[in-house]
Amino acid sequence: xxxxxxxxxxxxxxxxxxxxxxxxxxxxxxxxxxxxxxxxxxxxxxxxxxxxxxxxxxxxxxxxxxxxxxxxxxxxxxxxxxxxxxxxxxxxxxxxxxxxxxxxxxxxxxxxxxxxxxxxxxxxxxxxxxxxxxxxxxxxxxxxxxxxxxxxxxxxxxxxxxxxxxxxxxxxxxxxxxxxxxxxxxxxxxxxxxxxxxxxxxxxxxxxxxxxxxxxxxxxxxxxxxxxxxxxxxxxxxxxxxxxxxxxxxxxxxxxxxxxxxxxxxxxxxxxxxxxxxxxxxxxxxxxxxxxxxxxxxxxxxxxxxxxxxxxxxxxxxxxxxxxxxxxxxxxxxxxxxxxxxxxxxxxxxxxxxxxxxxxxxxxxxxxxxxxxxxxxxxxxxxxx
Ligand code: NAD
Ligand code: MG
Numbered sequence: 120x121x122x123x124x125x126x127x128x129x130x131x132x133x134x135x136x137x138x139x140x141x142x143x144x145x146x147x148x149x150x151x152x153x154x155x156x157x158x159x160x161x162x163x164x165x166x167x168x169x170x171x172x173x174x175x176x177x178x179x180x181x182x183x184x185x186x187x188x189x190x191x192x193x194x195x196x197x198x199x200x201x202x203x204x205x206x207x208x209x210x211x212x213x214x215x216x217x218x219x220x221x222x223x224x225x226x227x228x229x230x231x232x233x234x235x236x237x238x239x240x241x242x243x244x245x246x247x248x249x250x251x252x253x254x255x256x257x258x259x260x261x262x263x264x265x266x267x268x269x270x271x272x273x274x275x276x277x278x279x280x281x282x283x284x285x286x287x288x289x290x291x292x293x294x295x296x297x298x299x300x301x302x303x304x305x306x307x308x309x310x311x312x313x314x315x316x317x318x319x320x321x322x323x324x325x326x327x328x329x330x331x332x333x334x335x336x337x338x339x340x341x342x343x344x345x346x347x348x349x350x351x352x353x354x355x356x357x358x359x360x361x362x363x364x365x366x367x368x369x370x371x372x373x374x375x376x377x378x379x380x381x382x383x384x385x386x387x388x389x390x391x392x393x394x395x396x397x398x399x400x401x402x403x404x405x406x407x408x409x410x411x412x413x414x415x416x417x418x419x420x421x422x423x424x425x426x427x428x429x430x431x432x433x434x435x436x437x438x439x440x441x442x443x444x445x446x447x448x449x450x451x452x453x454x455x456x457x458x459x460x461x462x463x464x465x466x467x468x469x470x471x472x473x474x475x476x477x478x479x480x481x482x483x484x485x486x487x488x489x490x491x492x493x494x495x496x497x498x499x500x501x502x503x504x
Contacts (some may be wrong), residue, residue, distance in 0.1 A: 127154035130221030195418040210236040241393035243269035252347030267393040274389030275367035275380035322362040338432025438489035447495035448473035
């Protein structure tokens, strides 16, 4: 068996996935790319497979299987398709770390399989912890599996905690850029277009998270993600808007001391740290220059206008399947907004309506998440028609 670290990237054709491939390519003596997977983008998956030579690829879209299989025939790469295959490939003995870079609820099942197989998780797919944070973290503890955050805010908190794991956290501050509509009134938000919502000021990301950033749902999802990753009470988590996205988040300890992690916004850094922890590898990424940022500013988020943030706190307090229902509603709402079937403000309205009209199952088992997700999607779909 290779002494290199075997990596599986779920969602290699996305924003995080493609950047992860760049990181892995930079350290060929350290990483061994075992598996890459995509939902539908078979052309890019084929191109990536030919270039990076993984052992195995999985295409989610069964219609594209034949095309991918034939294209990679000569390269001696195993090709599979569908959700079951996704769950099986993460279990391979050659895989050490699974980077979950697929988007949405689809990440839940393969993540469970990876944890059950004892694989280290580099977690980008925040929706998995939003949907089933208690279940996932309990399973990881039972299996002795580490979950390393890829999300930049959570990586920042994690980096601040290195060397401090025995010191209790008093509080964390998750920073938020505020998105493209920072400072907008409710009236102004009535007019915003899809194109405006897709223009994030500081980060280039997949469409779903870009819209989530504009509605502040992303920060709400990150609050819940932080609760589970760092075992916090809701009152220990605060959100502060920091438009420059240089301070990636902060931890406050019980002596009042605060630690922050800073740097230019570049997802390759948190991706790399999750894959190389506890080591830091030398990079050529551009360095932060104070003279280019004479002012780093901080302000409170406008919770009356961006209602998704409070909604996230609300479901976090409700526990059970409430966050799962919110996540499902939001996935449906964002997809409908991307298809220009609903307006920007209707995203949060739909989310609130689903949370208020869903049964909250406490102490859920896996099947309860499946049920809550499916019911919320169905109800949200009916409200959009
Ligand atoms: P993306 O849309 O760019 O890529 C998603 C990837 O998942 C693609 O490879 C796609 O083919 C695959 N995929 C989508 N649906 C699938 C399905 N049903 N089954 C199998 N594969 C599927 O998304 P992204 O921006 O890279 O985000 C990925 C995850 O990382 C999300 O959970 C997001 O919240 C999180 N994240 C992203 C960023 C970022 O900078 N992009 C930052 C922090 C966290
Ligand atoms: Mg983030």
